[in-house]
Amino acid sequence: MTRSELEAQIQAKKSVLCVGLDTDIEKIPAHFKQLEDPIFEFNKAIIDATHQYAVAYKPNLAFYEAEGLKGWQSLEKTLQYLNQNYPELFTIADAKRGDIGNTSARYAKAFFEELNFDSITVAPYMGSDSVKPFLGYPGKWVILLALTSNPGGGDFQLKSLSEGNQLYQEVLGQSSQWASEEELMYVVGATKAEYLKEIRKWVPNHYLLVPGVGAQGGTVSEVMEHGKASSSAGLLINSSRGIIYASQAEDFADAAASEAAKLQAEMARFL
């Protein structure tokens, strides 16, 4: 999906909502467990209930890999369902891959060709070869980890370099030379809303994927206010558990829709 297609969908729906499909077989309503593929059926129900409020869906790969072969199958079916029924939605493989060139090229094949995701999250530690093999697929994106909101996020990312900047700023500075804002986004943790202004100095116009709204803390309005790009929305704000587990009873789909609608309404004020 191109940047202008994504932006058009955002403006049409007045939403930058990304729904995180961190689907945990232990947490989905009990009646799914009798079905042949509980994880896929749950995802399908969540997607059907929330797609009008959301522009993107982000399966968290760990939750699928933890189920082995069956989990990989659920992931494939979820992607097929999204691509066939809602081709306008942006899809993110939250995989946080990061490897050397020939290995990264394999991951690009896995996620962009085999599974037909629009984008993949990538970790920067191994440098430019971790990113470049994912580029050059028309309409496909790398979403590079910059500043994350987890408790250990600061262990290395906030370290000051001898040149005066911090590691996450160095990541933004260097990587924004490797790829254009038509193919590179950044993961930026929402609980660091105070950092959003600083980040916009480094990458004024790249899209930012902001996890950590909801269960991980951080407010939508803070992010919308400080995180927007200079010439577009430039944001995707993710909520996972806050939406998909809004209720764990029979009414889970309605509850998910109502949480998604609430977030979308907050976003609309800024779009």
Place this chain on the structure above:
Amino acid sequence: MTRSELEAQIQAKKSVLCVGLDTDIEKIPAHFKQLEDPIFEFNKAIIDATHQYAVAYKPNLAFYEAEGLKGWQSLEKTLQYLNQNYPELFTIADAKRGDIGNTSARYAKAFFEELNFDSITVAPYMGSDSVKPFLGYPGKWVILLALTSNPGGGDFQLKSLSEGNQLYQEVLGQSSQWASEEELMYVVGATKAEYLKEIRKWVPNHYLLVPGVGAQGGTVSEVMEHGKASSSAGLLINSSRGIIYASQAEDFADAAASEAAKLQAEMARFL
């Protein structure tokens, strides 16, 4: 596998060889392609031909994920084959995962429980929460990226921090506080043999997994000379393409065995 079991195998075989199973369906001998599971059958032949010279096997996950569901199946079968036929061998999931706590916990389940690997490679960018969920599984290991030998490895890893050390040194320093040398190893690129002495100042006794011997350059004797731990071998030296594609003809297994034997003989001089 515990540290003392690994060390005992190393001393018995006079080898620290790890065979990287970067199995690429395009590169394996043509006759495999008629079989139902070419990747597994090739791995099986390589393992049977080389196990007497090697102490560890390291499937590179990207090569399996690139084949989708079928690839995941080949990986499961490869692990089962190793665990059933050669339980003395140390197994490494070269996955380079790195995520927040609850997600990393899922990956631990996927690789340590579902697939029964002995260890997994992990990336440090997201800090301690990327590592800690993998700890506490008896006999299981985290292998943390420290200094990698790929061209972009220096983009961030070699950056000087304001405290005077370099980023990879900070990673070694902090992470060696999170886990003991009974459950944490490091990935250290062999083409940086000049760095091995420096690394041993930071982690005198942890095991190091050294890729980059063979196709990626770097010599075994340099690594053995400068990389050994203070009180044990403390090394696993990986070769992937140099062994598994030593020949792409019918004699591939003999060629792989002979390459593995050559490396083992070099290692034996130092053990």
